[in-house]
Amino acid sequence: MPSAVNINWYIALSSILFTIGVLGVLLRRNAIILFMSVELMLNSANLLFVAFARHLGQLDGQVLVFFVITVAAAEVAVGLALIVAIFRTKKSINIDEINLLKG
Amino acid sequence: MNWILTIVTFLPLIGVLAILLTNPPKRGSENLVKGIAVVTSAITFLGTLLILMRFDPGTPGLQLVDRFDWIPSWGIQYFLGVDGLSILMVLLTSFISMLAIASSWNAIKTQVKQFYIFCLLLETGMLGVFLAQDLFLFYIFWEFTLVPMYFLIGIWGGARRVYASIKFFLYTMAASLLMLLAILYMGINAGTFSLPDLIAGRAAFAGAQDLLFLGFFLAFAVKVPIFPFHSWLPDAHTEAPTAGSIILAGVLLKMGTYGLIRFNLPLFPEAAYRYAPAIAVLAIIGIIYGAIVSFAQKDVKKLVAYSSISHLGFVTLGIFSLNAAGIQGAILQGVNHGLSTGALFFLVGVLYEQTHTRDMSAYGGVWKIMPVFSVLSLIVVLSSMGLPGLNGFVGEFTILLGSMGAESLAPRPWIFTAFATTGVILAAVYLLWMFQRVFMGPAETKEVKGLRDMNRGELVIMLSFLLFIFWIGIAPSLYFHLMDSSVSALVSHLSSTLMALR
């Protein structure tokens, strides 16, 4: 039996990572950083999935993680492409300058 | 599944496609367009002859049926079939359409492509009306015929064409809406729109039969037209181009009388018996009124238009005699009217094309200038007058015979017959007066002196009319045999309800 780390530790770590991600999204202006923060949030969720899968002895969580990773990869691909396209026109990836949708 | 009816019905649409593919602006392509239209209508006519060959006159029910579910959740089917009540109408439609299209060869000079497209669309619509055995499908075809006719009158018509076309459209459309209500009511109550099923299950809506009968009757009465609903007819007839008038008189009006026979009688037999005397009175008023009014006309097309009201009064009287002689006479008289009045409109068209006037006082002495034309006109006038040996007499006499023996007009059917027979006298009065004013007397005006006699094409068209005018007059038995078993089934259906009523 491997050392049984208490599930609460996982929850705590995951929450911390998620909070860092949220703060990153809200506070930073660089689009790349924003993406990294989003990834961080996704991966904190992945961590929690895996932890609970282990804890409950079910595979569902682990399967879901694969989906999330796939989606995240796709998202990064599209997102980075967008950022590149924006950078070409605006010469900047500061998201405060991207406000064409302003009402 | 036989597919022949479907193919024939939609055959004109192939011609429409072909016309659409021709190049519009070139001069030469007009003849191509005309050729395509004529050939298409001729093939359609051959197609209906094929239907006739496959048709078994001994079977009373529907034949050559094409039937499958169309909108099953509402009980709507695609259902075409032909029987003795409609076979003659189908033949008449394709025959008259062919001649009408052929007769426009020289008459139509503007927007040639559109004209023939509308003619062919109209033909499909009319064939559909006579073949559809599902009320929903019937209604679609029924309303569909309005559109091409509306444009035929409105674009290629006379001076007041816009007025006439709108009036025609609105008048018939408004009346048809009542029929639509009736159809929806029946379909929803009975769960099906197919006519044989509705007839079998007519108990489902027997409670509302009077209103339903009137709904259908009004739609058909406007189309026929029966006496007080006729005032769209003189406008539409006079303003329509020659081909439009021929089709209007030859076929479209028959849709009304056909509808009465096909739907009103079998679906609502009790109501038919109840209303027969009242409708017969309207029919007789129509006979006399139409005749007297047409006597006073100065416009030759209007005269023929009013004479249609008189003739169709006979047809209506025959239908509501509700016996075999009356109904068979009515169907045949429908055909006769299509031939004689169609031919009359064609003849008027030949004159109008050259003089551009429909006023009879502008003519006189035409016989001297156009002997062939005049002799043929005389024969058509006589056929319209009901001279024995020509087609009109056979129909009229059979109708009068039927009306005298009509149970539906008891206890004194001979009063109806006697009044209707005065139409025979009046027909001579107005037709001979017309003939005298146009053809007799000295040829005085320059226009009349400059007339040319019929050319070969017109002669061919006219002789095809005359072939049937003589054939039906001399040996109509073939025509009666075609409808005999269907009519006798209808009549026994009617009389069994009469027995139940008593």
Next chain:
Amino acid sequence: MNTFNLAPLILILPVIGLLLNGLFGRRFVEANPANGERLTGWLASLMTIGAFLVSLSLFLSLLAHGFEPIIVPLFNWIDIPSADFLVNWAMQVDTLSVTMMLVVTGVGSLIHIYAIGYMHGDPDFSRFFTYLNLFIFFMLILVSGSSYLVMFVGWEGVGLCSYLLISFWWARLDKNGVPANANAGRKAMIMNRIGDFGVILAMILLFWTFGTLDYQAVFSGAVEMFEANHMVAFGGLSVPLPTVLTAVTALFLLGVTGKSAQIPLYTWLPDAMAGPTPVSALIHAATMVTAGVYLLVRSNVLYEIVRTSGATILGLISTPNLVAWVGALTAFFAALIAFSQNDIKKVLAYSTVSQLGFMVAAAGSGAYVAAMFHLVTHAFFKALLFLGSGSVIHGMEHGHHHLAHAGHGATHTDDDGFDPQDMRYMGGLRRRMPTTFIVYLIGSLALAGIIPLAGFWSKDEILLHDQTYATPIFIVLAIAALGTAFYVARQLIMVFFGKPRHAAAEHAAESPALMTTPLVVLAGLTVFGGLLNLPYLTRAMAEANHNHPAGIFLMLESWLEHSLASFELAEEGILALPRTPVYLSLLVAGISTALAVGGLLLGYLVYRGRPRTSSEPDRLARTPIWWWSVLPLNSLYMKGFVPLFNRFSVWLADKVDWAFWHDFVHDRVIRDIFVTGAEFSANVLDAQGVDGVVNGAGKTTQRLARGLRLTQTGYARTYALAVLLGAVGLLVYFLFMAG
């Protein structure tokens, strides 16, 4: 060997003639006028002569085969199995129809030949002969049809031919610019149609009573039902057979009054004289107008059943008696009207009406053979008279042309209203036209009833019958006979005697041989026609033969009685047909001869040497008899009813149908109400109501949006915060509220 199979030929031959002439005749005549005319004219004549020969062979076959009627079926016409309605095109060859065929084709042939001469030079020569053949065709259908409906085809067909031939010169206008010929044709057709109204209804009644329209089946059915006192079910009512037959026979009478020009529908026949003279002779004297008499004789069984049953119209008069009275009164009034006519053909027209009245009266009182006898002799002498008058007119026109060409008498040419048919311009023609005069004299004396000409015998037989069975009718007819002799004398004197009253009459010339030869043949027939039905010389002889014909006496009667079923039925006691022993009654013959001679004498006394000039008023013009002679029926129709109908028709068309129903109801009431409603909805309801709501909604939305759009900063961060807040909000909800 019999020739009944040839019967269809009598129809086929005229059809060949009319088709050839109709299609090619005009071309022939235009290519070569003289030969073309000869070709078309003789073609038409030969076809009629051919039909005559076939009729003759049918006559011989009937003689050889015991007079029994033969039905020659052609093909079926109307066959409606589900209505049990079947009519065959079939010909009935019996003694009655063959008699008519012989008259029609025989007299017809002569008139065809005459017409070749008469119509010479007419631009529509071939059209004329086409019509004549068409007429012969329809007339033969009429007499040979084996059922009422087939008869009716001919009945209407001859009406059509009559229309076409009366209005033959449709391009002509009279002095007042009225298209008189075309109008006359139309009038004839419409009057005939009024009669046809009756025939159609009668046929329909017959069908619903007997289930067929075949003569033989109808008659045998009628007798059976009559004997069995059968009731006829009609539209839910049950009616005794005689009542139905009363209606049928009365309706037939209406047809007869139309076709045979009896009161009240006779007025078309005088106008019909507008047609070419051969037509007047053929159609309006010898053949077509006798169709009504033929119908009466053909339907003898029906009339006799009504007579026997005693059924009456409204309790007043039984239909056979009504027929007799109509005929007698027509005979009387038409003879009177003839007094006042100055047109040579109009005199003959009224005379025809009058003589037809004799026939109808005879048929109505049961003397069917006498009616047919008079029909035949009248065909001879009246055709003769009409053709003779044609010859006179031809001569007068010739004289008139001669004047115009000779250049003298210029004042007499066109500006004096000269009319070649007006007897006032004639006079003294017997020297200029001797052949015509002699044959005309023979015809006139036959018409007046002078022994031994044909007219005497037939008229005498009618008078004899009515003297025995219907005295009032006898008296009326006797007076009519007196009047006949009187107008005959007047006409003869005005035309042939005295001095010419116009230069044209002085220069009139005899007609060519082509025209006079038929006249001579007809004159021969007129002289010897009486032999057809010679009466027994004494009453004793008649009684010795039990009233039956024998030898040379009563040949026509012995011939016709095979077609007159009521004769046999009367002998069996089923029907009460009165049958006269036909003998030369001294009383009747004496009276009729006295009347004829008296009438002629009277006419001679009144008109001797008169009128002296063409403008002198008639001797009778101020006498009451002149006024009497103008029966105002024609004026009543033409001045009363016709304008009334015209005005009514115009009122109905212009005011009721167009102004009221078309313009007012549809365009004013329905359309305007709709348009007003539409405008109200557009400008008021829609603009302020519906539009207000819609616009209001739009404005509110705009105002709202103006506020809300401030929330859209465009900064991704703002949106992310919103998402976060939303997520937190949801979390809070699930954790604390949804417990």
